[in-house]
Amino acid sequence: MDQPLLFNAFEMASAMHNAHGLWKHPDSERHRRYKELHYWIEMAKRLEAGLFDAVFFADVLGVYDTYRQSKDPSIRDGMQFPLNDASLIIPVMASVTTHLSFVLTASTTYEHPFHIARRFSTLDHLTNGRIAWNIVTSYLPNAAKNFGLERMIAHDQRYEIADECLEVTYKLWEGSWEEGAFLEDRETGVLIDPGKIHPINHHGAFFSVEGPHLCEPSPQRTPVLYQAGSSERGRAFAAKHAECVFVGAPSPERLSFYIQDIRQRAERYGRDPQQLKFFTFLTVIVAKTTEQAEAKYEQLRRLWSTDAAKAQFSGASGYDLAEYEAKPADEPFLFRATDHGHYKAASLTKDATKPLTIGEALQKAGTLTRESVIIGNPIQVADAIEERARRSGVDGFNLTHLITPKDLDDFIEYVVPILQRRGLYKTAYTPGTMREKLFGNGPRLAHDHPAAAFRPIGSRTDG
């Protein structure tokens, strides 16, 4: 690896996030303090001191209620519920940091592109160009019902809407305001030149937007674009739009397949395939000694909530695992496409290292399995991270922290210095916007990105 790996703290403005049942651990603070402004101010300072690239705020717009056809298993353990709006937390975190970037999730299915464009322009201004958009189409039935629908829009149809949503935001961010529109000319009495502000007059299958964009061009204009699809349609979308892509798969080899596949698809869209950066999940249980780390893992395993874990898997995949609990455990656990997300089901079926029975799949979905975490002393953890990156070709990780904020402190104290000595972790931030830190080619989207086609004629090669 010729450059340091990238590390995001995987977060949510919620009581618990992917640490099922661990609110019961004596060191857990987040389930009480996630509501406090000062908690997030402390978090921002901690992450910047630890030289994290970004804090990645996942988000959903409903409660997971597929498992047992009930919201109770999610609510009981605070599984991604209660859940606040991270867009209101980010400016506060930005005010106490200089380099830490922020990834905010927004749904193309339930949020209108005009709103999305204004929110991200505002955040790009307030963070001085340190904002990214994690583009999601949303996979929860309760979210559909929260926005007036009887049932979810079909999986691939959501990506059709997402494609048009992105086109509208590109027109607003990249094409509506020319450079130099802000004149502040006291002689002529013109603050902003109307001749440089343009409507977008978008009329499409799903959206109709006249414009112009209400916001003045921000440092990046278009936020850095993240996406995490692993289905056929999801990978096509990522290849067309994403600068940073999440891939979740149970083996480095399967990760590598997805990375190469999406790079090849990006090339077919006329994009430089090396301009995409790939991230995957990482969960670490580290302590000074192997024995202490193993003891920590045993304690977490005992506190783990199988119900909350199955609620998350069922909601993300559309497989009500309660139905599988009633089937013979030795039957094969097979993939079937649902209108939820596909990657969770794929991880236990077509991406699995071997075919699984229903009993094996239920065990993996419901427990804190050894293969889902890296356990060990600092050297062992650093070795495992280095090997996973080398075998898969990922550029970085989304670090899940099971006990928050203690696990982040442990990672920064024990693992970061070793990775730094190996050249695998930065020792200082580089200057500039989030996009400049990631790609080193200026603050704007690359000129071969589809958004560039919406720039005013004279400025299409910017970026």
Ligand SMILES: Cc1cc2nc3c(=O)[nH]c(=O)nc-3n(C[C@H](O)[C@H](O)[C@H](O)COP(=O)(O)O)c2cc1C
């Ligand atoms: C690291 C990661 C983070 C994700 N964060 C969110 C999120 O915050 N909200 C959401 O609705 N979906 C989230 N997803 C799910 C994706 O948006 C998408 O639905 C999923 O990858 C399935 O895509 P597919 O159906 O194209 O395979 C995330 C997925 C991954 C791998």
